[in-house]
Amino acid sequence: MVTHVVAWNFKPEVKEEDKKALKADMKKNLEALVGKVPGLLTVTFHEEPLPGSNREMCLVTTHEEAADIAVYAKHPAHVCVADTFVRPYTADRTCVNF
16 A cells, blocks of 8 residues: 655635635545545545644545556546646645655
8 A cells, every 4th residue: 555645735826715615625526536546545635734734735645556646646537626626726735655
């Protein structure tokens, strides 16, 4: 099993009052990818990091094997969610796989 962790901040132009709803949309749609993407075992979206964190939200996914991360990245369902609910609003992406 491998773990894929991605964390972001919102783009500067995202209004503070919109962030809660945007995070809720991200969470709902990212977590709904389980069962749609081959090799994707779990998805957990963390929308409330602890004080001292330097990112506003984090996604943790688990996959059967390392090659499944590439499948996930290109899968149409994931691309649709990312392009609709994540990429338009986020910046400063960091990622680690282990």
